[in-house]
Amino acid sequence: SQKIEQNSEALNIQEGKTATLTCNYTNYSPAYLQWYRQDPGRGPVFLLLIRENEKEKRKERLKVTFDTTLKQSLFHITASQPADSATYLCALGDGGFKTIFGAGTRLFVKA
């Protein structure tokens, strides 16, 4: 069955460092991959989308890579800030209406 794996352990980093989150998937050929941010008790907020034919996408302090051979995406936050502390969700889609979400990785940025 289709599966998305994100590190279930929380990631703790110091302010100013780069946070790197991983998303691995199996039994799926996605047309695109999305990253969302979710704060406690709130709905997710869209951050970035990268398509299968793209290797890297950037938006301000965010960078996403997508390796369809390794079936992996890396999500980087450079110059991290305490305000970046949240849960980050990876999501895959095949171009239709259904999107598969990972369980997310919790990020804590210490001042």
Added chain:
Amino acid sequence: DGGITQSPKYLFRKEGQNVTLSCEQNLNHDAMYWYRQDPGQGLRLIYYSQIVNDFQKGDIAEGYSVSREKKESFPLTVTSAQKNPTAFYLCASSSGTGDNEQFFGPGTRLTVL
């Protein structure tokens, strides 16, 4: 302000009762979705609708029902047939096919007493 709203934020229900969760959007989006989120699990798709008067079952539709009589509204009913309904429910909308970003509502936390 454009956006997607859900109500109520918290909902308590006795076993055996049906309950309806509201979802409204003023983004003029065609597609709407209902997800369920449990601790340590990804969002799981309950139902989705591509257009008014049409909806499709997602991965965990059993014990739930929906309607899409208006473009801006997509209510979800949690029936007594749902064995474990306590969860965080999220409604979302998007403008078209899946590669468009989904806009999520603030969620409804349902607790069955």
